[in-house]
Each structure stands twice: as structure tokens, then as C-alpha cells.
Amino acid sequence: MYKYLDFKDAVSLSLEIAEITGIEEIVHIQDSLGRVLAQDISCIKNLPSFNNSAMDGFAIKATDAGKRLKVVKTILAGEDSAECLNENECYKIMTGAKVPDDADTIIPIEDVLEYKNDEVTIKQNVVKNSCLRFKGEEKALEDALFSKGEVVTSAMVAILASQGITMLCLYKKLNIAVVSTGNELKEPWERAGESEIYNCNSYAIISLLKEKGFDATYTGVVPDSLEKSISFVKGLESYDVIITTGGISMGDADFMAEAFESNGLNIAFHGVNIKPGRPIMMGKMQKTFVMCLPGNPLTAMVNMHLFSLPVLNKMQGSLSVFHDIDIAKNIKSFKTKAGRVNVVLGFYKNGEYRVTQDNKYGSGMITVLHVSNCILVTNESTASISEQESVKVIKFNCLYTKDKTDLFN
Numbered sequence: 001m002y003k004y005l006d007f008k009d010a011v012s013l014s015l016e017i018a019e020i021t022g023i024e025e026i027v028h029i030q031d032s033l034g035r036v037l038a039q040d041i042s043c044i045k046n047l048p049s050f051n052n053s054a055m056d057g058f059a060i061k062a063t064d065a066g067k068r069l070k071v072v073k074t075i076l077a078g079e080d081s082a083e084c085l086n087e088n089e090c091y092k093i094m095t096g097a098k099v100p101d102d103a104d105t106i107i108p109i110e111d112v113l114e115y116k117n118d119e120v121t122i123k124q125n126v127v128k129n130s131c132l133r134f135k136g137e138e139k140a141l142e143d144a145l146f147s148k149g150e151v152v153t154s155a156m157v158a159i160l161a162s163q164g165i166t167m168l169c170l171y172k173k174l175n176i177a178v179v180s181t182g183n184e185l186k187e188p189w190e191r192a193g194e195s196e197i198y199n200c201n202s203y204a205i206i207s208l209l210k211e212k213g214f215d216a217t218y219t220g221v222v223p224d225s226l227e228k229s230i231s232f233v234k235g236l237e238s239y240d241v242i243i244t245t246g247g248i249s250m251g252d253a254d255f256m257a258e259a260f261e262s263n264g265l266n267i268a269f270h271g272v273n274i275k276p277g278r279p280i281m282m283g284k285m286q287k288t289f290v291m292c293l294p295g296n297p298l299t300a301m302v303n304m305h306l307f308s309l310p311v312l313n314k315m316q317g318s319l320s321v322f323h324d325i326d327i328a329k330n331i332k333s334f335k336t337k338a339g340r341v342n343v344v345l346g347f348y349k350n351g352e353y354r355v356t357q358d359n360k361y362g363s364g365m366i367t368v369l370h371v372s373n374c375i376l377v378t379n380e381s382t383a384s385i386s387e388q389e390s391v392k393v394i395k396f397n398c399l400y401t402k403d404k405t406d407l408f409n
């Protein structure tokens with residue numbers, strides 16, 4: 001195994017070699033949520049599209065404040081009325097209806113002094129242009145709306161639909177293979193003897209990928225044999241990304257590094273000075289990005305958050321690659337081991353961080369992930385985090401940002 005690489009260098013290196021696949025496809029807005037835009041989009045219909053009323057009431061000239069006016073017409077939303085006001089006249093108008101150019105102010109129905117027999121008495125105090133929404137005041141034609149690389153949200157879908165845009169050019173979803181390794185593994189639907197365990201990593205990783213908007217294909221368990229590992233890996237060449245767990249450390253049955261190297265893997269790094277996650281390996285096999293994560297379930301998931309998701313964000317074409325960290329107050333002191341980067345599980349709520357089980361758990365554990373909702377990363381010189389200290393946390397359901405963030409505590 002190579003010398004353990006510095007955590008920051010490993011993250012930088014992985015992002016350096018991660019390349020966007022750039023393959024585009026046309027998708028309906030209904031299916032675009034969480035996908036990455038492959039086009040810039042600008043305003044093609046003014047928002048709003050015409051001057052309209054923000055209230056049900058009367059459209060008047062502000063200069064008619066204090067007068068009694070004749071209601072000459074009622075304008076409903078969707079109607080296009082020509083201007084027709086003479087002196088001492090006004091329109092009755094509904095919310096969203098187009099305001100003819102000869103009216104400049106809307107008086108809500110509850111604010112008039114009297115409304116009877118098609119006549120309305122307007123109060124003295126009238127503010128010109130009130131309750132009026134002007135054409136293009138929100139966005140005007142050709143204003144920039146979205147940029148290539150933005151992730152589609154429901155708010156964006158609202159804007160797209162408001163523009164009459166139904167089809168979008170998006171980056172095609174990455175083709176991700178998820179692989180488990182190890183003779184000890186049985187699938188959850190099989191029967192595991194006492195010395196065997198159920199494969200939980202593949203299902204956990206695929207679920208996490210789904211949570212983050214990625215799809216993945218589960219390709220099965222590779223047995224602990226170099227020959228079989230080499231040929232299994234060969235069959236995965238068409239994927240954009242391969243994520244494996246297990247078989248990457250120093251044991252007699254750890255064949256992943258050799259199997260990938262035999263298939264032309266260019267190793268970017270193998271071994272990082274971090275706990276958990278030290279044996280992690282990343283590299284490129286021709287165009288395929290390879291992520292070999294350690295087999296311990298907790299380690300595999302933590303590595304997914306720290307290393308894999310930013311790389312996948314970049315490859316998917318998203319501009320928001322980096323973890324959007326939260327700042328929290330640490331409410332229970334705990335120790336970490338200086339000399340390496342530590343990843344510490346915790347629970348974040350209302351601006352407070354509470355360490356999971358006093359930071360005393362093993363990488364092989366599974367249930368500690370469930371009682372945690374975030375991680376915290378300490379730098380190599382940190383040996384403890386005290387109560388009341390301000391800490392940076394990465395929530396499992398964090399957003400991602402364009403700006404490179406400093407994760408260290």
C-alpha cells in the first residue's frame with residue numbers, strides 16, 4: 001500500500017481527476033427534479049406578463065381619490081379589456097386580471113367607503129400604483145434565469161413552467177456500479193450462517209446515492225479470488241463510476257487494488273491519513289472513475305459522504321460540488337486522536353452538535369449511523385473538542401455549494 005496521503009490532498013486529487021461526462025439528454029420538467037441543467041436558460045415571457053391587479057377591487061386613476069365613481073366594467077382574470085374610462089369612472093377588477101392602461105391604482109374591495117348600484121366611493125388616501133403588479137417587474141425578457149450546472153429544484157420547476165418551458169437539456173445521469181466483495185457475504189434474502197454476514201454496504205450505498213439524486217446498479221458480490229476479481233472488474237468497464245466496498249486493505253484476501261490495476265487502473269491514491277477510512281483507494285480506469293471503499297459499513301458510508309459525493313457531483317456536471325457545512329455549538333466535549341484526521345459521528349439540531357456515544361464506537365458498527373445525522377472532521381493537530389466550542393458539521397442531508405469549504409475543526 002502507498003504511504004498514507006494527507007486528507008486535503010486526497011480530496012483535491014480526487015476532484016482534479018473527476019471529469020464531467022458531458023452527455024446530454026432532453027427531459028420533461030416533471031422528471032427533472034434534482035437533475036443538472038446542461039443549458040443556460042433566460043426569460044422568454046415577462047414575469048408578470050402584463051400589468052395586473054394584486055387584489056379583488058377597483059382599478060381607478062389615483063387622481064380620483066375621494067370621489068364617487070361609476071363602475072363601467074368588471075374585468076376578470078384572463079380577459080383583455082380595451083381602455084374605456086371617461087371622467088369619474090372606474091373598473092371593477094379581480095386578482096390577476098389585466099389592468100387597462102387608463103387605470104393606475106387598485107383599491108381593494110374592503111377599502112372602499114361605499115359600493116352600491118354600480119357606484120363606488122373611494123377614500124381620500126390613495127397611493128398611486130398600489131396593488132398593481134407591473135409587466136416584467138419580477139423578470140424581464142432575456143434576464144438570466146438559470147445557468148448550466150444548476151440542480152433543478154421545485155422552485156425552479158415553477159419558474160420553468162411559468163415560462164412555458166416543458167423540455168430541458170440535462171446532463172445524462174451517471175452510470176454507477178455498486179460492488180461488494182468478500183466470501184463472508186450473503187445477500188439479505190439468502191441464509192447467512194453464524195460465520196457469515198449479510199451484505200449491507202451495497203444497499204446502504206445505493207440508498208444514499210438515491211437520497212442524493214443518483215441512480216446506481218447493484219452488480220453483485222465479488223468472491224475473494226484474484227482471478228475472479230480481475231474478470232469481474234473487466235465486465236464493469238462501461239460504467240462511468242465503480243464503487244466497491246471491502247478487499248482494499250492489507251489482508252490475504254484483499255484483491256481490489258490488484259484487480260483494478262490489472263485492468264489498467266491509474267491509482268490516484270491508496271491510503272489516506274484518516275479514521276475511519278484509511279485504506280480508501282481512488283483512481284481512473286480509462287474513463288471510469290473507481291472508488292474502492294473499505295468494507296467496514298460505517299467507514300464505507302462515511303467515505304461516501306466525504307470523498308465520493310463531491311466527486312459524483314462534479315462528474316454529474318453540477319457546479320455545487322462541495323459540502324455546504326453548518327456551524328454548531330458543541331454541547332458535549334469529546335476526545336479525538338491527534339496525528340490523523342478524525343471523522344466523528346454526531347447529531348445536529350437547532351444549531352447544536354452532540355457527539356455520538358462519546359466518540360466511542362468501531363468502524364464495523366452499523367447502528368451508530370442511524371442515531372447520527374451528521375459528521376464532523378477534525379484536523380491532525382486536534383486531540384479534543386470542548387463543550388461550547390463552535391464546530392463545523394456536515395449533515396448527511398447537507399446541500400452542496402460552489403465554494404470550496406474548509407471542513408476542519
Ligand SMILES: Nc1nc2c(c(=O)[nH]1)N[C@H]1C(S)=C(S)[C@@H](COP(=O)(O)OP(=O)(O)OC[C@H]3O[C@@H](n4cnc5c(N)ncnc54)[C@H](O)[C@@H]3O)O[C@H]1N2
Nearest residue numbers: 180199200201202246247248249250254278294295296299
Ligand atoms: N493490518 C492492517 N489491517 C487493517 C488495516 C490496516 O491498515 N492494516 N486497516 C483496517 C481498516 S481501517 C479497515 S476500514 C479495514 C478495511 O478492510 P477492507 O477494505 O479490506 O475490507 P474487508 O476486510 O473486506 O472488510 C472489512 C469488514 O467489513 C465487512 N464487510 C465487507 N463488506 C461488507 C458488506 N458488503 N456488508 C457488510 N459488511 C461488510 C467485512 O466482513 C469485515 O468485517 O481493514 C482493517 N484492517
Ligand code: MOO
Nearest residue numbers: 276277278299363
Ligand atoms: O477505515 Mo477503518 O476504520 O478506518 O475501520
